[in-house]
Amino acid sequence: MTDPVFLLLYIFLFPGFFFLVAYALFLSYLDRKIAARMQQRVGPPLYQPFADFIKLLGKEVINLDGMDRRLVDAIPLVALAAVMTAFLYVPVLGYSPLAFSGDLVVVLYLMALPTMALFLLGWLSRNIFSAVGGVRAVTQLFIYEVPFFLALLTPAIMAGSWSISEIVLWQQQNLWLVFFQPIGFIVALVGLQAKLERTPFDIPEAETEIIGGPWTELTGRRLALMHLTTEVSLVTGSTLIAALFLGGPMLPWALPFPWLNAAAGFGLFLAKTLAILLVLSSISAATGRLRIDQLNDIGWKYLASAALVQVGIVLVINYLWVTP
Amino acid sequence: MSVLLEMIQNLLSRPVTILYPREKVPVPDTFRGRVAISDDKCIGCSKCSLICPAQVIRMIEGPRDVEFKGKNIARKKRPQVKLFQCIRCGLCERHCPTGAIHLAPEFGGSGTDREVVIT
Amino acid sequence: MPEVVIPIGPQHPALKEPVNFRIIADGEKIVRLELNLSYNHRGIEKAAEQRNFIRVLPLLERVCGICSHSHATCFAKGIEEIMGLEIPPRARYIRTIIAELERMHSHLLWLGVAAHEIGFNTLFMWTWRDREAVQDTLEEMSGNRVHYNMNEIGGVRCDLTPAQIEAALLRLPNLEERIKKYREMVDSEETLLIRFRGVGSMSREEALNYGAVGPTARASGVDYDVRRDDPYLAYAEVPWNVVTDTRGDVYGRTRVRIGELWESSQIVRFCLENIPRGPIRVDAPKNAPKGEILSRYEAPRGELAHYIRTNGTDKVERIDIRTPTLANWTSVAVCLVNKNLADIPVIVAAIDPCLSCTSRMVVVNNERRTNGAGAPGVQITSDPKNRQNRM
Numbered sequence: 001m002t003d004p005v006f007l008l009l010y011i012f013l014f015p016g017f018f019f020l021v022a023y024a025l026f027l028s029y030l031d032r033k034i035a036a037r038m039q040q041r042v043g044p045p046l047y048q049p050f051a052d053f054i055k056l057l058g059k060e061v062i063n064l065d066g067m068d069r070r071l072v073d074a075i076p077l078v079a080l081a082a083v084m085t086a087f088l089y090v091p092v093l094g095y096s097p098l099a100f101s102g103d104l105v106v107v108l109y110l111m112a113l114p115t116m117a118l119f120l121l122g123w124l125s126r127n128i129f130s131a132v133g134g135v136r137a138v139t140q141l142f143i144y145e146v147p148f149f150l151a152l153l154t155p156a157i158m159a160g161s162w163s164i165s166e167i168v169l170w171q172q173q174n175l176w177l178v179f180f181q182p183i184g185f186i187v188a189l190v191g192l193q194a195k196l197e198r199t200p201f202d203i204p205e206a207e208t209e210i211i212g213g214p215w216t217e218l219t220g221r222r223l224a225l226m227h228l229t230t231e232v233s234l235v236t237g238s239t240l241i242a243a244l245f246l247g248g249p250m251l252p253w254a255l256p257f258p259w260l261n262a263a264a265g266f267g268l269f270l271a272k273t274l275a276i277l278l279v280l281s282s283i284s285a286a287t288g289r290l291r292i293d294q295l296n297d298i299g300w301k302y303l304a305s306a307a308l309v310q311v312g313i314v315l316v317i318n319y320l321w322v323t324p
Numbered sequence: 325m326s327v328l329l330e331m332i333q334n335l336l337s338r339p340v341t342i343l344y345p346r347e348k349v350p351v352p353d354t355f356r357g358r359v360a361i362s363d364d365k366c367i368g369c370s371k372c373s374l375i376c377p378a379q380v381i382r383m384i385e386g387p388r389d390v391e392f393k394g395k396n397i398a399r400k401k402r403p404q405v406k407l408f409q410c411i412r413c414g415l416c417e418r419h420c421p422t423g424a425i426h427l428a429p430e431f432g433g434s435g436t437d438r439e440v441v442i443t
Numbered sequence: 444m445p446e447v448v449i450p451i452g453p454q455h456p457a458l459k460e461p462v463n464f465r466i467i468a469d470g471e472k473i474v475r476l477e478l479n480l481s482y483n484h485r486g487i488e489k490a491a492e493q494r495n496f497i498r499v500l501p502l503l504e505r506v507c508g509i510c511s512h513s514h515a516t517c518f519a520k521g522i523e524e525i526m527g528l529e530i531p532p533r534a535r536y537i538r539t540i541i542a543e544l545e546r547m548h549s550h551l552l553w554l555g556v557a558a559h560e561i562g563f564n565t566l567f568m569w570t571w572r573d574r575e576a577v578q579d580t581l582e583e584m585s586g587n588r589v590h591y592n593m594n595e596i597g598g599v600r601c602d603l604t605p606a607q608i609e610a611a612l613l614r615l616p617n618l619e620e621r622i623k624k625y626r627e628m629v630d631s632e633e634t635l636l637i638r639f640r641g642v643g644s645m646s647r648e649e650a651l652n653y654g655a656v657g658p659t660a661r662a663s664g665v666d667y668d669v670r671r672d673d674p675y676l677a678y679a680e681v682p683w684n685v686v687t688d689t690r691g692d693v694y695g696r697t698r699v700r701i702g703e704l705w706e707s708s709q710i711v712r713f714c715l716e717n718i719p720r721g722p723i724r725v726d727a728p729k730n731a732p733k734g735e736i737l738s739r740y741e742a743p744r745g746e747l748a749h750y751i752r753t754n755g756t757d758k759v760e761r762i763d764i765r766t767p768t769l770a771n772w773t774s775v776a777v778c779l780v781n782k783n784l785a786d787i788p789v790i791v792a793a794i795d796p797c798l799s800c801t802s803r804m805v806v807v808n809n810e811r812r813t814n815g816a817g818a819p820g821v822q823i824t825s826d827p828k829n830r831q832n833r834m
Binding site for chain 3: 040041128129132199200203207211287288289290292
């Protein structure tokens with residue numbers, strides 16, 4: 001059993017709560033900066049996401065008539081807690097101390113919670129735009145979740161384990177899974193983009209159509225926490241994909257000292273999440289928003305079948321390679 | 325594809341934004357900015373006041389001897405412009421026989437006080 | 444799902460100006476919609492009747508911020524015709540240059556807005572960046588980015604110096620390259636094609652039926668452009684083509700506007716290179732003889748008409764401004780029926796609406812002494828039964 005002090009530090013200081021929030025705000029800054037520079041704008045200063053967060057925390061919370069105040073207060077907290085918990089199971093420096101067999105399923109479940117939270121917020125806001133946005137959020141969830149799950153479960157099939165840390169270890173001994181599953185990797189990236197509701201999948205919050213969707217009536221700390229939730233989701237999601245497809249924080253060979261291993265792992269974690277962020281930012285800068293019916297077409301016709309093809313390929317590889 | 329290419333090009337080049345207080349945009353000579361009156365040139369003909377679309381030029385007492393086309397004229401009036409009601413159309417400048425009233429190439433600014441005047 | 448009423452506007456992020464749609468939607472499908480215009484009536488026509496011809500031009504420029512030169516030129520053109528004035532060729536060329544530069548900045552602005560409506564903000568930023576070059580040219584020539592005030596009855600206010608012409612010609616090659624690039628981008632960018640193709644399509648018959656004008660009509664294959672069919676200014680002397688498209692959807696309108704951008708840049712180039720020498724204005728009489736005229740002008744958004752009646756004084760007796768947006772509204776109301784809720788911003792933006800310019804007509808139903816549901820202004824509705832009651 002691990003040392004409780006170490007566990008507490010892991011949860012609250014690094015890579016848990018404090019580091020996670022800081023890194024989430026930093027990634028949000030980078031995302032905005034990259035998008036700005038691609039559009040030849042200057043972009044925000046480094047402290048901007050943090051300043052936004054603090055500012056929103058200090059703003060007035062507006063309660064609409066007939067809104068269930070306590071529920072609306074609680075939902076953003078639940079969503080934030082869910083994605084933060086999910087992050088603890090993803091290996092950042094090496095083997096996650098909280099890992100258990102089957103944590104991949106828990107992580108995927110926890111990462112689906114913010115969308116449900118958005119739906120509930122939209123429903124509770126008693127605003128037509130919020131309600132439409134909430135319905136769109138859930139519709140979209142049903143479209144992208146299937147290919148996303150399939151794409152993220154194929155590494156588990158290949159590595160023969162449902163634990164993310166085990167999958168990372170398997171990749172250390174063999175090869176990065178992206179070489180076996182390029183299709184799955186692409187589907188996972190697209191799915192993550194859809195999960196984070198970034199263009200071209202920002203259908204639930206389409207500003208020019210339904211003002212802000214479920215976000216319309218969010219104010220003050222609720223809005224701040226929901227923003228933080230999406231930012232933390234970005235970190236969790238990109239770390240998860242880095243762990244499942246890009247070998248996570250592990251070097252293919254062991255370094256002489258454990259601290260050097262940890263430092264290298266941290267460097268790899270930074271490099272891989274930043275690379276994934278760059279890809280995600282480019283996608284959102286290079287596209288316009290789809291329509292929900294068009295997304296339905298694309299999601300089920302192409303994404304889901306691509307993910308299924310990937311599963312088939314993995315099963316064939318497993319049969320030929322692992323069985324003997 | 326062309327979109328992606330240009331995005332990468334932009335990522336590697338400098339942004340085009342002009343950071344205003346630090347960098348300044350060059351203002352062309354023709355810019356129609358704040359209205360200005362050279363009192364020594366004005367002959368008090370009232371043309372500007374008659375032509376002004378927004379009717380913000382009023383002729384006030386301003387006796388002075390001015391030279392115009394080699395002749396000395398004792399003018400009686402001079403114009404007074406309500407700065408923030410001026411629409412900076414440039415018609416006074418165009419109709420002024422001496423070029424006394426003109427739009428300077430500096431920013432006119434804006435304000436809520438209707439009675440701020442320039443003489 | 445039962446029918447839901449979704450109010451869009453008068454304040455809504457998709458709308459830059461106040462207008463109100465009441466959309467009756469079934470899920471994501473639009474069943475019917477009602478349109479309330481005229482939230483921003485400014486009484487410009489009445490104000491114009493009280494100013495003489497010199498003072499009225501700056502006022503008419505302020506009908507619209509984007510097509511300000513159009514309104515002033517349209518009016519000046521009409522009054523000059525009543526007075527029997529022939530403006531000097533150099534003045535005609537200068538007016539044409541400003542008009543086409545204005546069309547370019549308006550279309551670039553539109554392209555950005557259309558991209559923004561589908562959330563494609565990168566294209567939005569790029570077009571607005573390139574629009575700055577046009578605006579800089581206009582500022583150099585006229586002294587202002589928006590209200591150029593170049594027109595005067597009988598000519599133009601100020602001349603173009605050789606230095607200004609040179610500077611404008613220097614900016615043109617870059618702009619032409621960008622226009623080519625935008626055509627390429629619009630043709631190849633997948634999400635943009637998905638959102639624009641087949642959206643808001645209108646057949647040629649419908650376009651004629653609902654009186655659509657400008658790029659909206661030309662995208663449906665209506666080969667009509669005032670610049671060619673009733674030439675004014677220097678258009679008869681300049682080689683250029685009317686851009687049309689047969690698709691009739693938002694994609695077609697985008698293609699038409701990008702084509703017009705190219706044509707405009709060529710017209711500007713030709714005019715700058717071949718600008719005749721000579722005076723820039725003739726002296727206009729103070730009063731206009733009694734008469735009436737319908738002055739037509741191809742504004743960036745379509746055909747603009749000024750009806751002017753004079754009575755022998757130095758003021759107009761009546762001026763009536765029909766902006767192109769008013770002509771295009773009915774086509775929007777028709778296009779939207781049975782479409783997706785998410786397509787509203789795109790279809791509305793596709794006619795390049797200029798709402799406050801349009802706000803000047805009030806129809807009162809004499810029998811019921813109402814104008815609809817107590818809302819200000821006209822109520823256009825796409826339901827034929829309702830239309831008879833309300834209009």
